[in-house]
Amino acid sequence: MKKNKTACENCESRMSGVFCDLDSAELSNISEHKVTNVYKKGQNLFVQGNHPYGLYCVSRGNIKVSKVGADGKESIVRIVKGGDVIGHRSLFTDQNYTATATAMEDSTVCFLDKKFIMKAIQEMPSVAMNIIEKLSRDMGAAENKVSSFHQKNVRERLAELLLLLKESHGEETEDGHIKINIKLTREEMATMIGTANETLIRFISEFKDEGLIEQDGKFIIIKDEDELMNWADANY
Amino acid sequence: MKKNKTACENCESRMSGVFCDLDSAELSNISEHKVTNVYKKGQNLFVQGNHPYGLYCVSRGNIKVSKVGADGKESIVRIVKGGDVIGHRSLFTDQNYTATATAMEDSTVCFLDKKFIMKAIQEMPSVAMNIIEKLSRDMGAAENKVSSFHQKNVRERLAELLLLLKESHGEETEDGHIKINIKLTREEMATMIGTANETLIRFISEFKDEGLIEQDGKFIIIKDEDELMNWADANY
DNA sequence: AGCGAAATATAACCTAAATCAGGTTTTTAG
DNA sequence: CTAAAAACCTGATTTAGGTTATATTTCGCT
Known part of the structure; x- marks a missing residue:
């Protein structure tokens, strides 16, 4: 220091x-x-x-x-x-x-x-x-x-978290998407939405498979904000 | 109005x-x-x-x-x-x-x-x-x-809630115990700790069976604050 | 007082997610 | 550069607590 x-x-x-x-x-x-x-x-x-x-x-x-x-x-x-x-x-x-x-x-x-x-x-x-x-x-x-915590399940809370991080730490990339410009471990993200890191990783993988997000090294890029918003507001 | x-x-x-x-x-x-x-x-x-x-x-x-x-x-x-x-x-x-x-x-x-x-x-x-x-x-x-929400289970959150309500709405009874002087339905208490009312009722009943609390009409009386504190701070 | 509607209670069942276990990959420090 | 340690990932198993179902009790209202 x-x-x-x-x-x-x-x-x-x-x-x-x-x-x-x-x-x-x-x-x-x-x-x-x-x-x-x-x-x-x-x-x-x-x-x-x-x-x-x-x-x-x-x-x-x-x-x-x-x-x-x-x-x-x-x-x-x-x-x-x-x-x-x-x-x-x-x-x-x-x-x-x-x-x-x-x-x-x-x-x-x-x-x-x-x-x-x-x-x-x-x-x-x-x-x-x-x-x-x-x-x-x-x-x-x-x-x-x-x-x-009361009203949403883990998937929905994760979608919500990604959108909040986009607001607070988002930065536009060359190809017009938003990159979440903060280094967070999966463990840290998990503790932010009150879940186990294994569970968090599972849903991150799902979001990647479904094309909602993408990974650029340590950083997450939002690919389909609309769909994330749908999930964050609960629809299943 | x-x-x-x-x-x-x-x-x-x-x-x-x-x-x-x-x-x-x-x-x-x-x-x-x-x-x-x-x-x-x-x-x-x-x-x-x-x-x-x-x-x-x-x-x-x-x-x-x-x-x-x-x-x-x-x-x-x-x-x-x-x-x-x-x-x-x-x-x-x-x-x-x-x-x-x-x-x-x-x-x-x-x-x-x-x-x-x-x-x-x-x-x-x-x-x-x-x-x-x-x-x-x-x-x-x-x-x-x-x-x-992240760190405690429902039983622990309920113990915590009862102690918080005791602080905010507690009143001493004639026999030296503290009565929670606010009318709350089980449903309302459940939504305060983010659980289903059936689950909340289950744990309220347990606490009553174990002598931690007692019921006086609509009101709850704290009988064993120390034990509630143990539970609120998580021990299982 | 008596009726319908809430509220309370208990039990059985089921599912979301925690935990456990075993990997692989990436980062860090010497 | 390399070893050790974090971090990441995936599958299997277990469990806390949500959901459903059904009674019973209490409350609010005419």
């Missing part, structure tokens, strides 16, 4: 986060109060049970937020990408972290002290509003997941 | 909500901008797909927030009681409602116009902060649910 410093003004994810509405004076104020860290793939930003001291703001890279149960089983509850904040949930409720955050690849993440971020919320209504918006959106996603 | 008006200052849930830190001048300002409605059991405050025009603030009664899937199956994603706000999630993301809110019993609910509540957030940092806290807490609960 090397430390170095980049100005927020030059951050490649500058426009997408909760600080997007700030002017350059306010931004440079934040710049001065933050620490920038580089995490290697597999390193934790924080682990379940730790006490939170501030807010993490991802500049580059994908971070997975996961919970481990009593039996040691991992569940990925969400994936956070460049521009997003992380660690806010526990920070604002003043509990210890209820999940672990791990870099899925080499990542650059800034850290803001709790006192500073609390002051920012009080003084800059746009920051408060953006945090409220972000929490609301994330909560919507979490509640969707809950009802999907 | 009869209308009448009660001052926030006299609201029985005044101290528990997002407006709890306001002084009486601020409170009476809110009082003047709200509408108070009484909903009969079974009536909807809003339904999935509607456009949100403001914020609901529950004064008295329990409101269930549920989603229906493509197959018509209902899932209760959370239950909101007196003092809590509802409808904020969709309001702040400016989407249509993604769930339906239904009164579980005759309830009193106030409604605040969107413009007014947005202004309140800008001008009263405590309101913004309380909303952030509430969203964070709710989101923690939702993420716990997601990982429970």
Whole structure:
């Protein structure tokens, strides 16, 4: 975890986060109060049970937020990408972290002290509003997941996951299809939809056989979005 | 849905909500901008797909927030009681409602116009902060649910549900036990943990046979909390 | 009070998906 | 480059819990 410093003004994810509405004076104020860290793939930003001291703001890279149960089983509850904040949930409720955050690849993440971020919320209504918006959106996603568990089978949840990943990490290829530009193991995908990796692999294979998706090395390419949407909305 | 008006200052849930830190001048300002409605059991405050025009603030009664899937199956994603706000999630993301809110019993609910509540957030940092806290807490609960689905079986999820209901709706009885003071059908409990009602009934019966819980009319009484906690944290 | 409709309960059966077992391929580290 | 370890894949077996069926009890309503 090397430390170095980049100005927020030059951050490649500058426009997408909760600080997007700030002017350059306010931004440079934040710049001065933050620490920038580089995490290697597999390193934790924080682990379940730790006490939170501030807010993490991802500049580059994908971070997975996961919970481990009593039996040691991992569940990925969400994936956070460049521009997003992380660690806010526990920070604002003043509990210890209820999940672990791990870099899925080499990542650059800034850290803001709790006192500073609390002051920012009080003084800059746009920051408060953006945090409220972000929490609301994330909560919507979490509640969707809950009802999907009840109402959909594994095949349907997988179709849904692929479409969500397309939204969050999709990139157009030369031939006009969408490539899911994030490296995920089958195990990780399985824990995202709450199934066993053998089961997940089986349905991935089915989707490939049926021409709904294709594989490009580690990456999945969406070939038939309409059909995936049909499955995600349950039809069998 | 009869209308009448009660001052926030006299609201029985005044101290528990997002407006709890306001002084009486601020409170009476809110009082003047709200509408108070009484909903009969079974009536909807809003339904999935509607456009949100403001914020609901529950004064008295329990409101269930549920989603229906493509197959018509209902899932209760959370239950909101007196003092809590509802409808904020969709309001702040400016989407249509993604769930339906239904009164579980005759309830009193106030409604605040969107413009007014947005202004309140800008001008009263405590309101913004309380909303952030509430969203964070709710989101923690939702993420716990997601990982429970993956990591726990029905018996364990039921034990967990009973303990959560004890926290949110528990009341001490004369003989020192805790009674879950909310009327829920087996069907409703089943949809809260994503199972079939027959299955839920099976495990409720088991818990009764084993002396972990007892029934007092429509209400459940926790008899052996420790054992329930063991089950909720998974041990089989 | 009495009737119909929900809600509750129990048992038998069946299926979706977990688990187990055995491979092959890819990645990583020395 | 090579060995070891991950990751991936497929088939067989088992099982938790969904589904179906049938009673019984309770509730809401006129």
